[in-house]
Amino acid sequence: MKRLSTQYYNYIALKAFPYLFCGVIGVMMFLSIFSLGWRKSIGNIVTSVALITVGTLMWWINTNGLADEVFDLGDHLLVRQNNEEARVPLADIVNVNFNVLPRPGRITLTLDKPCKLGSEIVFMPPPDIYINAFPKNPIAQDLLARSILAREKLG
Amino acid sequence: MKKISIDTNGSPKVLRFAAQGALVYAAVFTFARWSGKGSAADMTVLAVVVIVMSFVGYYYQRGLSDRLVDEVYDCDEYLLVRKGGAEQKVPLSSVINVNYAATRRWAIVSLLLEQPGPFGREIEFVPPVPAFTMVNTPNATAQDLTQRAVRARAQRQAPPT
Numbered sequence: 090m091k092r093l094s095t096q097y098y099n100y101i102a103l104k105a106f107p108y109l110f111c112g113v114i115g116v117m118m119f120l121s122i123f124s125l126g127w128r129k130s131i132g133n134i135v136t137s138v139a140l141i142t143v144g145t146l147m148w149w150i151n152t153n154g155l156a157d158e159v160f161d162l163g164d165h166l167l168v169r170q171n172n173e174e175a176r177v178p179l180a181d182i183v184n185v186n187f188n189v190l191p192r193p194g195r196i197t198l199t200l201d202k203p204c205k206l207g208s209e210i211v212f213m214p215p216p217d218i219y220i221n222a223f224p225k226n227p228i229a230q231d232l233l234a235r236s237i238l239a240r241e242k243l244g
Numbered sequence: 245m246k247k248i249s250i251d252t253n254g255s256p257k258v259l260r261f262a263a264q265g266a267l268v269y270a271a272v273f274t275f276a277r278w279s280g281k282g283s284a285a286d287m288t289v290l291a292v293v294v295i296v297m298s299f300v301g302y303y304y305q306r307g308l309s310d311r312l313v314d315e316v317y318d319c320d321e322y323l324l325v326r327k328g329g330a331e332q333k334v335p336l337s338s339v340i341n342v343n344y345a346a347t348r349r350w351a352i353v354s355l356l357l358e359q360p361g362p363f364g365r366e367i368e369f370v371p372p373v374p375a376f377t378m379v380n381t382p383n384a385t386a387q388d389l390t391q392r393a394v395r396a397r398a399q400r401q402a403p404p405t
Contacts (some may be wrong), residue, residue, distance in 0.1 A: 150378065150380075151380065183394045183397075184341055184342055184390050184393075184394065185341060185343070186342070186343050186344060186345075186386075187343060187345065188344065188345040188346060188380065189345065189347070190346065190347060190348075190380065191380055195380060199390060199394075201394070221307075222304075222308065222347050222350065223308075223345045223347075223350075223352050223354075223368075233341055233356075237340060
């Protein structure tokens, strides 16, 4: 059972980031209030609230629908998202998309038949160093080649 | 017949020249300001940086624009692809994968073909992208091509009734 999705980036992006981001800004806001008082730190409070709102919205847009974990089990994938689990046969994957942004990249698998998690599985592969602006990802290439083979086998 | 690519004949070249022009302008401006003030070693470092950056920028832009085809037209059951003087008809059923990748400046659709044609096994073009689009927003052209390619492949594989 090989893990295809990144472990640490997933944890940081999905779990830790909102707490870290809001926490740091919140601490700065309270420090400002305690040191300057309410009246003088109105500008800081407004900026902090705006930053938290925009940051949380951007985080939600960037991570919404991301799978928590994807494992390769040979002829199918095991996908976990929000305490739900789905098995996706490779022959059901009809398209594999890789985009390097947002870092460390996104692999989107389009399925022929929707599974429990929908008709698209999106996950973050482990980070890599890319020189090209539009690079190929080895995991995406491998999944594409194997899904084509699996479809051909089924006829 | 609907054009689904953005004309890349001119824009990468314009961008390339604009980038080179900006670099030369920056170099000349810095040389002019430093003349008489900077040492010979400073000038040499600056000249080396400018030359290296010019080469890197030129080959980066050329590498990007050379892999793109000039025009792609959607003719329902097939795509008409043109590059230079050559053209190729690509049936949608022979497209085995559609990849859409976007950076902050560029977006590219890559079509992977079952069999290589005159332009190779992969055809890449710049699709129309609405202004103020986020990098992970799905592209309408790529989504449409993906769905139609999947349908065309399924129809081809389905046994005749």
